[in-house]
Amino acid sequence: MLTEFLNDMGLSLVHVVTGILVVQLIIIALLISSNIKYSRMKKNYATFVRGKDGMSLEASLLTKFAEIDKLTETTTKNSKDINDIYRKMRGHYQKVGIVKYDAFLELGGNLSFALTLLDQEDNGFIMNVMHSREGCYTYIKEIVKGESYVELAEEETESLERAIFQEEYAIRT
Numbered sequence: 001m002l003t004e005f006l007n008d009m010g011l012s013l014v015h016v017v018t019g020i021l022v023v024q025l026i027i028i029a030l031l032i033s034s035n036i037k038y039s040r041m042k043k044n045y046a047t048f049v050r051g052k053d054g055m056s057l058e059a060s061l062l063t064k065f066a067e068i069d070k071l072t073e074t075t076t077k078n079s080k081d082i083n084d085i086y087r088k089m090r091g092h093y094q095k096v097g098i099v100k101y102d103a104f105l106e107l108g109g110n111l112s113f114a115l116t117l118l119d120q121e122d123n124g125f126i127m128n129v130m131h132s133r134e135g136c137y138t139y140i141k142e143i144v145k146g147e148s149y150v151e152l153a154e155e156e157t158e159s160l161e162r163a164i165f166q167e168e169y170a171i172r173t
Contacts, residue, residue: 093124095116095118097159097162097163098162101113103131112129112130114153116143116156116162116163118143122146122163128140141156
C-alpha cells in the first residue's frame with residue numbers, strides 16, 4: 001500500500017529514504033554546531049564568574065559603578081578648577097622682559113635696567129631704574145595692549161618687545 005501511494009505521487013522508496021537521511025544529517029550537523037556554541041558560551045560564563053557567586057558578582061559590579069561615578073565627579077571638579085585657574089591667571093603678570101644697561105656711561109657696569117611686566121592681554125607696566133654715582137632714579141610707564149601713551153626710551157622699547165615676543169627671544173638664545 002505504501003509503495004502504491006508513493007508510485008501515485010511519482011516517488012520511489014529509495015528517493016524517500018535518501019531524503020530522510022539527508023534531513024537527518026542536516027539535523028545532526030545543526031545539533032553539533034549548537035552544542036559547540038553552547039560549550040563556548042558555558043566556558044565564557046564560567047570564566048566570567050570564576051570564584052564568585054551571584055551576590056559577590058553583583059557587589060563587584062556595583063563597586064565598579066561607584067568608582068566610575070567618583071571618577072566622573074572628580075573629573076568634573078578638576079575641569080571646573082582648571083577653568084577657574086585660567087580665569088584668575090588672565091589678570092596676573094605672565095610676560096617679563098628685562099634689559100640691563102649703563103645709563104650714564106660711567107665706569108662700574110650695567111647697574112641700570114628696564115623691567116617690563118605684562119598680563120595675557122599685554123597690559124602692565126615698564127619700570128626703568130637708572131643708577132648713577134649721585135643716586136638712583138625710578139620711573140614707571142603704563143602699558144595698555146602692548147603700547148605706551150608716553151614716549152619710551154630705547155632700553156624700555158627693547159624690554160617691552162622682549163616681554164611681548166618672549167617666545168621669539170627664547171628661541172634665539
